[in-house]
Amino acid sequence: MAERVKTLRLILGDQLNHQHSWFKEEQENICYVFMEMRQETDYVMHHIQKVIGFFSAMREFAEHLKERHHEVIYLKINDKKNKQTLPENLKQLISEYEIEKLEYQLPDEYRLDVQLKDFCSDLNINTEAYDTEHFLTSREDLTNFYKGKKEMTMEYFYRDMRKKYDVLMVNSKDPEGGKWNFDKSNRKKWNGTPEIPHERGFRKDVSTLLQEVEKAGIKTFGNLDAEKFNWPTSREDSLSVLNYFSKNLLIHFGDFQDALHTEQAYLFHSRLSFALNTKMLHPKEVIDSVIGYWRENKDEIDISQVEGFVRQILGWREYMRGIYWKEMPGYGRSNKLDNQNKLPEFYWSANTKMNCLKHSIQQSLDNAYAHHIQRLMITGNYALLTQSHPDEVDAWYLGIYIDAIEWVEITNTRGMSQFADGGIVATKPYVSSGSYINKMSNYCKGCEYDVKKKTGEHSCPFNSLYWNFLDDKREFFKDNRRMGMMLNMLDKKSEDELFRIKERANAIIQNPENF
Known part of the structure; x- marks a missing residue:
């Protein structure tokens, strides 16, 4: 000193x-x-x-x-x-x-x-x-951008960011590839091909640090192999993960970014979020590096792969941070759907017979990681359909994921996933029955429950929970034009069918550990 x-x-x-x-x-x-x-x-x-x-x-x-x-x-x-x-x-x-x-x-x-x-x-x-000199927007930029607008649609903010930073632009007005967004190309199911390269791993020995944490008496959960810690913890590590992604995973990132599979924890995802959220990497350097590699390999890599990646960082990440600073501290207390249930104990153990939840939660416990569709359409979907209190959901997401820092976690959880903000982030709740999970994954194969059945002992819990949720929250969503079609379908169900759906759903909500 x-x-x-x-x-x-x-x-x-x-x-x-x-x-x-x-x-x-x-x-x-x-x-x-x-x-x-x-x-x-x-x-x-x-x-x-x-x-x-x-x-x-x-x-x-x-x-x-x-x-x-x-x-x-x-x-x-x-x-x-x-x-x-x-x-x-x-x-x-x-x-x-x-x-x-x-x-x-x-x-x-x-x-x-x-x-x-x-x-x-x-x-x-x-x-x-x-300033931390990290983000591409200030705390106030998003608030100013949407001033006077009724809805804060992310797409317009994303386009403005593309123009502002000249990212994937032909000129000051026109996007490369002729479209702003290739999201419709990013929804393929992975069935074993193409082959997924192994993630860029590290296998570090953190035994000494683990002993220090245990000596301190810090209460934690999840699993750790102390001799094979697998996350980047230096700038050199982080750059290595970035380069590995470009060379090995970018080629199919967009295609399969929404896919789910029992045998693949990472698929073609980059695993860069921890490096970004600790600021070991800068978002612009990540974007520039990935686009640079794509430009050199345009013959092999379609623009839809790189645009899907850029949208997550330049669009979604900055957008969520802007929402956070615009809406806090009230955002942290929002519970517009008035959900009050506890999150089931199996979120900390993966001890459930539902295959999709078992795999997604076990993977989270093993790796401190799940990709955005696992978080949104499996664990988040179930938490919302069972009407769990957003405080409970927040605490779980903030604790379990290595990349979870409140500015990005709470907006994705309380906003995108749980609709607790009443529609600030999402125009409709991200809920689904088992059919979406079956469409995007192999989770339903070999599951104890039948994804095609809505009621009965072996029916997929997501099916009855989905229709029960729509019925319970009907009054809240009656004027939401994006929910109109589903509410009309709900209205066509007979009294008897709806009774059986709600009976099954309430049995699940009241005793989740039995399922």
């Missing part, structure tokens, strides 16, 4: 941006601080791989800074000096090192933003907040 440290700079666990301008400046009398805290491990129960992933990435970034002769204070989870909360640790460091100025990068979680603002307002030293 330098004798005189005048400025203390805080780096949070999702601010591991090697390219931030902070590190390019004259560094005299500046010290960086990282903290592993119970405050962050305990606000929900997290997957063990998530805790290990964040701590590993933080430690590697701290070492990276030390190697470049930056002053670093690193509070590990079991350090005696660690007070386990942000305010208490900062207060102690400011006093101990006679800090004259505290600087921090704007947090991406509302709770941390408020915590730091409140803390700084009580300090008698100078403080300054900086």
Whole structure:
């Protein structure tokens, strides 16, 4: 530690941006601080791989800074000096090192933003907040973009971003390939071909860190092979995953991005979300790298593959962050459908006879990962159809996935998946019967339940739950034009059929552990 440290700079666990301008400046009398805290491990129960992933990435970034002769204070989870909360640790460091100025990068979680603002307002030293230099929009850009508009349709925001950053554009107005969106090409079922290359794996030994986490008494869930940790925890790792995706997976990414399969956890997905959400990679560098590879290999790779990927990052990711800052803090309490049920215990054990849920949850417990359709149309669909409280659903999604940080998790869960926001993100709820799951996967094959049956002992639970949900929420959706066709179909069911559907659905909702 330098004798005189005048400025203390805080780096949070999702601010591991090697390219931030902070590190390019004259560094005299500046010290960086990282903290592993119970405050962050305990606000929900997290997957063990998530805790290990964040701590590993933080430690590697701290070492990276030390190697470049930056002053670093690193509070590990079991350090005696660690007070386990942000305010208490900062207060102690400011006093101990006679800090004259505290600087921090704007947090991406509302709770941390408020915590730091409140803390700084009580300090008698100078403080300054900086941009993280990561996102392609500011907190306010989306709010300004939709000002005066009735609906916040993502497609128009996405097109504006394409133009703004000149991504896949022929000129200032026209998209490459003649279309803005190739989503209709991105809905194929995978039946064993084409062959899926193995994911870019790492097999790191994190046994020592696991012992530290266990010694700290942190309560976690999920599974971990401590000698084969499989996530990128450095910028070098992250770039390796990015390059592997372009060379091996991009060619079929768009085709099968909505597919589901019992034997494939990753299919052609990139596994870049953790690297992006911790800021080890910048979204524009990811987009540029993937498009660059596609341009060199246009003879082999169709534009629909690359556009589907770009839409997720340039469109959806920035859009969800904009919604978050526009709607918080009220968004975190929204429950427009007034759903009140508990999430079934099998979400933490995968102990269910429903094949689709068993595979999706077991995969999540094993890998701290599921792709967007597993999250939306399997675990999210079931949670909504059983009318689970969005607080319960939020806590599970935020805890189980390694890439889950509140700004991206809550908007996808409470908005897209659970319709708890009443239609801010999605114009209709993303619910389906078993037929969609059967169309996009092999999950129904070998399942105890018959996807073609709506009622009876061996009928697929999704079928009765779907029609029951529409009936229970009929009043809420009666004026939603996108729900009209399904409500008309509901109206055509006889009293007897509807009675049997609701009887079956209520048996599932009341005793989910039996199914």
